[in-house]
Amino acid sequence: MPGTSHPGAGAAERNRWTVLVVLCVSLFLVAVDATVLHVAVPALTEDLRPGGIELLWIVDAYPLVCASLLILFGTLGDRVGRRRVLLLGYACFGVASALAALAPGPLPLILARALLGAGGAMIMPATLSILRQVFPDRRERALAIGIWSAVAAVGAAIGPLVGGVLLEHFWWGSVFLVNVPLMALCLPVALALVPESRGTGEGPFDVTGALCAAGGLFAAILALKRTGGGDLVTPGTLLAALLGALLLTIFVRRQRAARRPLLDLSAFARPAFGASAGCVVLTVLALVGLALVAAQYLQLVLELSPLETGLRLLPLSLSAICAGLLGSRMLVRLGPRAMVSGGFALTVVAVLLLTGLDDVDRPLLLSAGFVLLGFGLETTLFGAYESLLNDAPAGQAGEAAAVGETAYQFGAGVGIAVLGSVMNALYAPAVRGADGVPREDSRDAAHSLGEALTVADRLGGPAAEALRAAARDAFVHGMRMTLLTSAALLALGALLALRLPATGPGAPRPLATADRSRD
Structure with a gap:
């Protein structure tokens, strides 16, 4: 299904790299907002005094809602205009950031x-x-997607480093408030430079299907x-x-x-599209393993500070x-198959290298693992996203992008x-067996390493030292086995x-020759 461009498309092509900058800033x-809240x-x-369930929803409301609505808004953009949806997203994100920064209680912050x-x-x-x-x-486009995925x-x-720096000087709401002026800047610039485009929009929009997908x-x-x-x-989990x-x-x-589906499920039967989506899923598993290392281990x-943690993560980002x-360039020389499989292999090596970490600080090992991990993950994501987007017809670009993000x-x-x-x-049973720790405290400590250290601070004495040692040893052991599991999935x-x-x-190819019709 061929896409249609609208007035201003020619000017946007002349300024396409400026458009890329605007898109990458937003x-x-x-991407920062997905992780900045943790710190x-x-x-x-301390300020809002949320309950345990409220705190859980404060953290999870953003990723849950975002993930559930990607297909809805991605396919809607193909129908009503991608720039229109983008601008609405900018406005929504800016207003929500201001509301979050000024939230007087847990419920307004969750909303x-x-x-x-x-x-x-x-x-x-x-x-x-x-x-x-x-x-x-x-x-x-391959270079643009590479920059796009690297920015993400x-x-x-x-995100945690940005949050740590802001919290050293301002109150917790500053991690949200910083978004407002940047979104206010992106809105008029995107309106002036980003071209409007959409698919043919044939047939009614399947509202019921979109709501079923979101729910x-x-x-x-x-x-x-x-x-x-x-x-x-x-x-709750079973329901x-x-x-x-x-x-x-x-x-x-x-x-x-x-007859005109919201999401063309037959696309998953095409090797490039289906395999690309699967590769994105498996790649992100390594990011979860990284989160365990970065957020808790460091x-x-x-016992590194947020700033020291951010500096340790710098090799990965670079x-x-x-x-x-x-x-x-790698895509041209290697092709998607060798590039993505090679990225996976490099990520496996990095994850296996990180299994050598223990409770002693090993900065060289950590830096080497992060360099390989960052390069391998980005190589894999780049190749997978590029193959997925290139395989989709221009009229289904929003649909393909939504599938990739979902x-x-x-x-x-x-x-x-x-x-x-x-x-x-692996962690919980080892902590429950700590010597000299009361049963109730041992049960609380088994929930997480952070909670175990909090319990140890409250206990004091030899029992506290025993609990700290048991919790850290159990966490390191669990982290190693988690990384090994991640390596197997990456393989x-x-x-x-x-x-x-x-x-x-190969040779540069116009977009029109790559477009295919759904029919």
Whole structure:
């Protein structure tokens, strides 16, 4: 289904690199916002006094809402205009950021975080689908996608560092308020420079199908998150899983029966499209393993400050940027198959290298592992996203971008469920057996390393030292086994990547020759 461009498209092509900058700035803010809150939790907890369930929803409202609405807004952009959805996302994200910064209590903050997720769901697929239109030459588009994916990876990685720097000088709301002026700047610039584009928009928009997809994804990812948190067989987890399965089944049946489906499920049968989406899912599993190392190991085992933690993560960010900038050249030389499978292999090596970490600070080992990890992850994500977007017709660019972003979020949910379950299975029993620790305190300490250290501070004496040692040893052991599990899943990704096309972009090719019709 060919896409249609609108007045201003020629000017946008002349300014396409400026358009890329605008899109990447907004994407960077969305990526940072996904992780920046983690370091602000103690400060906002002290100020707002949320309960345990409220705190959980403050953290999870953003990723859950964002993941559930990606398909809805990605496909809507193909119908009503991708720039229109992007601008609406900017406005929504800016307003939600202001509401979150000034939230007087837990419930307003949860609602503001949910609205932030909706804004993020509008922005993320729109930025990628607009790149499909603004860069008609595949080689240039490959470079643009490399920069785009590097910005997303770096934003997520340095989110905690940005939060730590802001919290050293301002109150917890500053981690949200910083978004407002940047979004206010992006709105008029995008309005002036970004071209409007859409698919042919034939047939009515399937509102019921879109709502089934949103509700099903929300429930399914919520079930995965609860599983990773240790609530494997509980009524809430089972209900969320059943509801998610039911709604997604209804969605799939509606799409198969529709003459003009919201999401073209037959695209997954094409090797380049289906394998690319699968590779994105498996790649994100490594990011979950990285989160375990970065968020807890560096600060709670090695006792580094947020600023020191950010500096330790700098090699990862720099290597990811390098991989993004070199991605288009690697794609031309290696092709998608060798590039993505090689990225997986490099990531496996990095993860296995990080299994050598223990409770002693090993900066050289950590830096080497992060350099390889950043380069491997970015190489894999670059090749997978480029293949997925290039395989889709121009008229389905928003749909393809939404599939890629949903695969990313789903991969994070699966990673939390699988790797979180491995970590909990190894960590909790070891901590419960700590010598001299009362049973109730031991049970609380088994929830997480952070809670164990809090309990130890409260206990004092020899029991506290025994609990700290047991908790840190158990965490390091669980982290190693989690990384090994991650390495095995990444090896599966390398095998899946063999289904991708062997050859990449050769001579520059106009977009029109790559477009295909759905019919």
